[in-house]
Amino acid sequence: MDSTKEIIKLKNSGxxxxxxxxQTGISVNTVKSVxxxxxxxxxxxxxxxxxxxxxxxxMFCSVQCRxxxxxxxxxxxxxxxxxxxxxxxxGKTFYSxxxxxxxxxxxxxxxxxxxxxxxxx
Numbered sequence: 001m002d003s004t005k006e007i008i009k010l011k012n013s014g015x016x017x018x019x020x021x022x023q024t025g026i027s028v029n030t031v032k033s034v035x036x037x038x039x040x041x042x043x044x045x046x047x048x049x050x051x052x053x054x055x056x057x058x059m060f061c062s063v064q065c066r067x068x069x070x071x072x073x074x075x076x077x078x079x080x081x082x083x084x085x086x087x088x089x090x091g092k093t094f095y096s097x098x099x100x101x102x103x104x105x106x107x108x109x110x111x112x113x114x115x116x117x118x119x120x121x
Contacts, residue, residue, distance in 0.1 A: 008049030
């Protein structure tokens with residue numbers, strides 16, 4: 001089971017079948033079948049590969065996994081729907097995929113600006 005988790009983590013980090021097989025010492029065909037078995041089906045977290053409980057339509061096991069996956073892969077999304085914006089509250093540059101009118105980089109900045117928290121400079 002540990003090799004399965006390792007294969008899934010390596011695949012999620014962007015490695016191909018041959019490189020995963022070389023690093024783990026497992027045959028390429030076994031790596032392919034493990035990836036198809038665990039990542040090809042619904043019901044497993046896209047980030048860590050854990051089995052999902054509850055609704056089948058979920059893609060991540062937790063909010064933390066969703067955030068980690070978005071941090072890793074949203075930066076790679078470039079195209080007509082990717083926007084570089086500046087936060088209205090803290091001034092930090094952030095990327096928004098699909099929303100060109102976002103004003104804040106995080107919910108925390110929105111709350112601080114909305115309810116009058118003083119800026120930390």
